[in-house]
Every structure is written in structure tokens, then in C-alpha cells.
Amino acid sequence: MxxxxxxxxxxxxxxxxxxxxxxxxxxxxxxxxxxxxxxxxxxxxxxxxxxxxxDLEKVEDVVCPVPVIDQEKCNICRQCSDFCRYNALAALPTRVLFFPSLCHGCGGCAVLCPEKAIQETHRSLGVIEKAKGKxxxxxxxxxxxxxxxxxxxxxxxxxxxxxxxxxxxxxxxxxxxxxxxxxxxxxxxxxxxxxxxxxxxxxxxxxxxxxxxxxxxxxxxxxxxxxxxxxxxxxxxxxxxxxxxxxxxxxxxxxxxxxxxxxxxxxxxxxxxxxxxxxxxxxxxxxxxxxxx
Known part of the structure; x- marks a missing residue:
């Protein structure tokens, strides 16, 4: 229960x-x-x-997948920024800006990018701890x-x-x-x-x-x-x-x-x-x- x-x-x-x-x-x-x-x-x-x-010990790190943008491959098509409902991505005339604290890690931007200019890395959010032993x-x-x-x-x-x-x-x-x-x-x-x-x-x-x-x-x-x-x-x-x-x-x-x-x-x-x-x-x-x- x-x-x-x-x-x-x-x-x-x-x-x-x-x-x-x-x-x-x-x-x-x-x-x-x-x-x-x-x-x-x-x-x-x-x-x-x-x-x-x-006494506590770490059980796991909690992470969130976030995009890494290759600006040389990016053609500023705006598909990623238009898709992001959390406004973590903003397309400027010459580059795409990323705001990590707004990203919810859905991965949609990497899937949609036609130029494959977006890869993913991980951002640490926190940890899970438990009592040691029994x-x-x-x-x-x-x-x-x-x-x-x-x-x-x-x-x-x-x-x-x-x-x-x-x-x-x-x-x-x-x-x-x-x-x-x-x-x-x-x-x-x-x-x-x-x-x-x-x-x-x-x-x-x-x-x-x-x-x-x-x-x-x-x-x-x-x-x-x-x-x-x-x-x-x-x-x-x-x-x-x-x-x-x-x-x-x-x-x-x-x-x-x-x-x-x-x-x-x-x-x-x-x-x-x-x-x-x-x-x-x-x-x-x-x-x-x-x-x-």
C-alpha cells in the first residue's frame, strides 16, 4: 500500500x-x-x-537529457524552437540559443532536427539517497x-x-x-x-x-x-x-x-x-x- x-x-x-x-x-x-x-x-x-x-548513501544520480547544438550544422530552420513548449530553445537569425533550466528533457528537438545538428548530453538534477544497511x-x-x-x-x-x-x-x-x-x-x-x-x-x-x-x-x-x-x-x-x-x-x-x-x-x-x-x-x-x- x-x-x-x-x-x-x-x-x-x-x-x-x-x-x-x-x-x-x-x-x-x-x-x-x-x-x-x-x-x-x-x-x-x-x-x-x-x-x-x-547514515545515508547515494543510490543514484538523477539526470535530465538536454540538447547540444552544433551551430555549424544548424541552418536555423526553427523546427526545434517552434516545437519546444517550454521555450528552452530560441532561434535567432544567426544561431539557436539553449536555456538548460527550462528544458524538460523530452528529446523532441533532436528527433525533429533535419540537419542532425542536435545531440544529447545529461544535466544533473539531484540525487537519491537511502539509509545505509538495514x-x-x-x-x-x-x-x-x-x-x-x-x-x-x-x-x-x-x-x-x-x-x-x-x-x-x-x-x-x-x-x-x-x-x-x-x-x-x-x-x-x-x-x-x-x-x-x-x-x-x-x-x-x-x-x-x-x-x-x-x-x-x-x-x-x-x-x-x-x-x-x-x-x-x-x-x-x-x-x-x-x-x-x-x-x-x-x-x-x-x-x-x-x-x-x-x-x-x-x-x-x-x-x-x-x-x-x-x-x-x-x-x-x-x-x-x-x-x-
Whole structure:
């Protein structure tokens, strides 16, 4: 099962939920060797390992094919620049300019060039890393190169390491843009983490629109519950959205977070709550499957 943990805005506790859910599942499944995987898909600023402290090793480089133009062969026919929907190529009267940061690596320009003036090389986008040796949970993360814009490509490369035989928890980037869609697309379930504040409520509705458009089953966790008002709960009730868990606005949880400690490690009673939530997700999915069949 693949479960993405997402949020309409940053700072709602998405990473907190990802970590504590993955640790709760891996603790209960230690007799089934490394049955849980945790993926940090927030590749622009991955922070899961700040709490896990694993030694990491590089698994692969993530690269993008980009064109190299032989200006002597090029006859400025403009086919490449007219084709490129990302404006990575611009045909001037005397030469074709290439803007690497705009290229998405489709390779269409090289295929179309009638003079065979375009060859391909590779541009580094980032790396995929994993915890050394055996870890619980089995941990992977993507790391985007500084200044790079091809976030989704790194996320897609990271997701190729998902083992379909295991339970995979994906800590998605915040927001509702392309990196979130790359993380959430094709998962079995999405947990939307929010808070009962005006901004939390507003951005939750945006996130709900995304997962509904992707046709991904989902539920909501209200973090820092007790802060703000009841508008999120009222909205979920009106929309028929299950509230999977309420994590209170608890000083001890905040203190543990500030020390880099997932709170299930110091508050073991919460492991059962995350395990109960996991069972509720499985029941919800079973209900969805019954409706489809």
C-alpha cells in the first residue's frame, strides 16, 4: 500500500505525521523484515532524517537529457524552437540559443532536427539517497540540486524505489503544485494534514480539490487540534470527509519536535492511535473497492 501524507500549506505537521506513522508501523512489523518504507519526497528541503539520524548513501544520480547544438550544422530552420513548449530553445537569425533550466528533457528537438545538428548530453538534477544497511523504517529521500527547478523529475525517480510488497509512506511537499501532484499521483491513499486556522482551512480546501481531481481516496488529520475553531471539522462533516485523527495542541509534542524526537518514541500510547488510523484507512479502501466492484 502506498500512502501519501500531504497538506495544502507548509507547517501543518505533515512530516510529523509521516514519521510517527512510519515508526508506529515499523515497530509493530519488525518480525516481518523491513516491511515499511518511508520516502521523503520534499526534495527541495528534505527533513525527515533530522529526526531519524540515519547514515545515508547515494543510490543514484538523477539526470535530465538536454540538447547540444552544433551551430555549424544548424541552418536555423526553427523546427526545434517552434516545437519546444517550454521555450528552452530560441532561434535567432544567426544561431539557436539553449536555456538548460527550462528544458524538460523530452528529446523532441533532436528527433525533429533535419540537419542532425542536435545531440544529447545529461544535466544533473539531484540525487537519491537511502539509509545505509538495514533501517527501520527503510528510508529513502530525494535531494534536488541547489537552484534546480525540475523538482518533479527527482520525485518520480525517488518513487521508482517503492517496493510494492511493502507499505510505503510518502512525505509529500507542501502546497498543491506540480511536485505535490508527482508525489500523490498513483498512490492508494492520501492523508491531508491541516490545522483549524483560517489559512489551514483555506489551503485544505485547495488540497481536497487536487486529490479529488486525481481520484485518490483521502482523509484528514487535524494537527494542533484545539487551536483555532471548529471550521475544519464542520467542513469535513459537510463534505463527507473522514477525520482520521486529531493531534492536540500539546506542549510536550511540540517540545519533542523541537528536540528532533518523533513523539511516538516518548509517548507510546500514540503508536496505538496511529495503528488504529492505519486500520481505518484499510477499511475505507476496502469500502471503496466494494463500491467499484
Amino acid at each position: 502506498k500512502i501519501a501524507i500531504a497538506s495544502g500549506k507548509g507547517g501543518t505537521g505533515k512530516t510529523t505525521v509521516s514519521l510517527n506513522l512510519a515508526l508506529s508501523l515499523s515497530d509493530v512489523q519488525l518480525d516481518v523484515q523491513l516491511d515499511v518504507q518511508l520516502f521523503d519526497c520534499d526534495v527541495e528541503e528534505p527533513n525527515c532524517n533530522l529526526f531519524l539520524g540515519f 533501517s527501520s523504517p527503510e528510508f529513502y529521500r530525494g535531494l534536488l540540486n541547489i537552484g534546480e527547478t525540475m523538482t518533479s523529475a527527482v520525485i518520480k525517480a525517488l518513487k521508482k524505489h517503492i517496493d510494492s510488497r511493502k507499505t510505503a509512506i510518502l512525505d509529500a511537499p507542501p502546497g498543491t503544485s506540480c511536485p505535490v501532484i508527482a508525489s500523490v499521483d498513483d498512490v492508494d491513499y492520501c492523508v491531508l494534514v491541516t490545522e483549524s486556522t483560517l489559512f489551514g482551512f483555506h489551503d485544505l480546501k485547495l488540497a481536497v480539490g487536487v486529490v479529488r481531481a486525481l481520484k485518490v481516496p483521502f482523509g484528514v488529520i487535524i494537527n494542533r487540534w484545539g487551536l483555532g475553531d471548529s471550521r475544519v471539522e464542520e467542513y469535513c462533516k459537510a463534505e463527507g470527509i473522514p477525520v482520521l485523527l486529531k493531534i492536540p495542541n500539546d506542549l510536550r509534542i511540540a517540545e519533542l519536535y523541537s528536540r528532533g524526537i518523533p513523539f511516538v518514541r516518548e509517548m507510546p500510547e500514540w503508536k496505538e492511535k496511529f495503528l488504529d488510523m492505519f486500520e481505518a484507512i484499510k477499511l475505507q479502501l476496502a469500502g471503496v473497492e466494494e463500491e467499484i466492484t
